[in-house]
Amino acid sequence: IGKNTLAEIVKHFEENGACPRAKKKHPQPRPPARFISPEHIDRVLEFIKNYAEDNAIMLPGRHPGHKDWHVKLLPTHVSKASAWRLYVKSAKEL
Known part of the structure; x- marks a missing residue:
């Protein structure tokens, strides 16, 4: 870094x-443009857990690389995009 920058930091x-240090243009720190609130993250996690509870298959036995033996396999006919559409649809119904 330059001498002036170091002097400003000191x-x-x-x-x-x-x-x-606050930026000169924006003295108040603001969240990133694609910021997701913690409440929204909790709702998404709850949806995924409920979806997995209804549709997932428990894998029998122990699996290498997994410390948790409660590994669930989601169906392969459901893509991430279709799960997202299902989440958005259920969120609008609330």
Whole structure:
């Protein structure tokens, strides 16, 4: 890094301590453009768990590479896109 940048970092550290520097254009940190809220992530996980409980097949026996023996196999006739469409449809019904 350049000499001026290093001087600015040292000055900021001495004034504010160990905290991130704010950008000049946006003083308040903002989430990324494709930010997903934690509540939405929880709803998606709950949907996947419920879908797996209804449609998944439990694999018998122990499988190498998996510490959890409750491995479930989802049906292959359902693609990620069709599962997403099903999720969006069920979310609109709520």
